[in-house]
Amino acid sequence: MSWLHTWAGVLLGGLLLAIFWTGSLSVFDREIDRWMQPGTRLAPPPSAFSLDQLVVPHARQLAQDAPVWSISLPTPRVPTLQLDYQRPQQGAVRRHIDPRTGELLADQGSWGGTRFIFPFHFSLHLGWRSIGYWLVGAAGMGMLVLLTSGVVAHRKLIAEFFTFRPRKRLQRRLLDLHNLTGVLVLPFHVVITLSGLIIFYSIYFPGITQALYPQGRSQLQLEALGNYSRPASGLTAEIASLDSMLTRAKSVWESSGTPGQAYFVRVWHPGDRNAYVEIRRAHANEVTMNADRLTFDGTTGELLHQHSAAPVAGVQRFLTGLHFIQFDHWTLRWLYFIGGMSGCVLIGTGLLFWSGSRRARHERQGRIGARVVDAVSVTAGAGLIIATLVFFVTNRLLPAGCEWFGHSRAELEIWAFYLSWLLALAHAACYPAQAWRQQLQCAAVLAVTAVALNALTTAFVLPLSLFSGSAAVAGMDMMLLVLAGLCLLASRRIRRAQICAPLPPHPSRIEPPHA
Known part of the structure; x- marks a missing residue:
């Protein structure tokens, strides 16, 4: 040896x-x-804020033609509201919003740790x-x-x-x-190395997912990860209240025995009649990076899909959380x-x-x-x-x-x-x-x-x-x-x-x- x-x-x-x-x-x-x-060095965020008033107006102005709006809610480590979207010439864009005033902060002009150092680690x-x-x-x-x-x-x-x-x-x-x-x-080296390999199992062993999900990647995304999807209709419509959806999500999780707050909101096809909103449950108080998410109709606010990880997928999500240490x-x-x-x-x-x-x-x-x-x-x-x-x-x-x-x-x-x-x-x-x-x-x-x-x-x-x-x-x-x-x-x-x-x-x- x-x-x-x-x-x-x-x-x-x-x-x-x-x-x-x-x-x-x-x-x-x-x-x-x-x-x-430096522009994001703000005081701790307030406990209550409105996405409808603070984020949606900026999203409509900055990312009117973007197919997706991704909104990360503030935490003690990240005291800003983060708006991510794609632009044809700029590619991925991230803007920060002050959760206390709704002020759009100046473009920080840096990928920092989360967009350069962290992706470098695994890709x-x-x-x-x-x-x-x-x-x-x-x-x-x-x-x-x-x-x-x-x-x-x-x-x-x-x-x-x-x-x-x-x-x-x-x-x-x-x-x-x-x-x-x-x-x-x-022990740490063994756990961190093994969990790192398991996180990207679908890349290293694509045959497993093909055997388990013969209908293709869309079936994997829906059943294993809860990624509901539907195409845009081409017809315009106003987006429903994101604040109401967040309140509904909290009550749904509490009634199902998994209480928690949302940490991430994603709006698909904003401004379209077939828009839908994905809300993910926070995992700051648990090791597992849970895959719990709810999907709402973007124009009516109706709950379309509810997902929690199955036992096998839950093990993979636990190892993912053990590797990425996103808990507090x-x-x-x-x-x-x-x-x-x-x-x-x-x-x-x-x-x-x-x-x-x-x-x-x-x-x-x-x-x-x-x-x-x-x-x-x-x-x-x-x-x-x-x-x-x-x-x-x-x-x-x-x-x-x-x-x-x-x-x-x-x-x-x-x-x-x-x-x-x-x-x-x-x-x-x-x-x-x-x-x-x-x-x-x-x-x-x-x-x-x-x-x-x-x-x-x-x-x-x-x-x-x-x-x-x-x-x-x-x-x-x-x-x-x-x-x-x-x-x-x-x-x-x-x-x-x-x-x-x-x-x-x-x-x-x-x-x-x-x-």
Whole structure:
């Protein structure tokens, strides 16, 4: 099993690092949104508001010809009403509305965490033939192989759990840290990887849905997910009161024994006689991301369809909720974040141990394997941190509404992310000996710069935001400063290890790879 563990890690390590890093950040994707979209840093939303008065007028003005209006209701983490729709030239558009005044907030010009970092985690933003989903699925299967083979290869799991020798040479420290993070968070890694694969079962195993639902995807959508549908009639009609539908939905759920509030409203064919309105039940107080939804006639308000997940689908929705952690539990949210970051440490130390144990031998033999893995490790580790921080810094530097060569402000932020990531790869390939140390130092500077720019471009200076109730902004600033400190500490340790490194050992005395 040792060879399987080694080569699966070498081949998939860089991709897994990117997935774990963006997945860890996605735990706080809405807090990242508040930091990157200053206009949405509002006070907590009121308990009662009217969609008919606050949202529908804006929707009619902005998205008159859009086939669908999607309305996300405010929460403590997202204090705005969100209106999403599609425009022919603009594509997907999201606008924010103040739930207290009904004011349409200025376009924030950023995809932030929910529309860039979170989708990157499971799709890599590669849409052609769903190739991004397949790559992430392959990495997930590889992670399960790594976890299983790692347990078999490391027979002394209990001893390795208590073994960490920080004063030993670098290779020994890397292996100890790799074993420690692998054993300590093993249950989390298994659950998070397995649930991630189960979420997208219909992509990876389409034959299952074809066998269970012979009438096609429409039958799957209606029976498994409750997605009622009917075509537009082409005849105009006024939309019924969304507020009345929300009130009716709450009473229906209470009478069925599943009390709860709505969190999402979607209007199909707005302004058409065949319009219908889908209302989904919130899942903030439960692990399961339930599929409970009601569908109303858009012109009469009559209840057309009621759906709750069947037992098998309910298991899948439970695992989905376990993976996405959309329920309100801040202790678990931080534990998920720590578990995700431990996955980054686990994968990164494994790659570094592999390349470090072979670097001298490969150089003598004229082989480039260790150097390639080194470059991939730096790029997927420090390079990805730099790209993320450049994403944040660009967000604070670009003026609102700016465009460049036909690219919107949000697109420019994404271009900055990918270009800086590409530069990190070029730097790692050209300067392998200094790559880790220099890129970590660069990341530290960028993290501090992001905090300073946030203070300069907004009124949210860290000490003030901390005590003024802006926990999301203050938390983001503090985590950036912690990241800067960790990067400087790691850079210093690497420099010290390089100065104190002994002469490379003879190939026959190199420890056999275990990571």
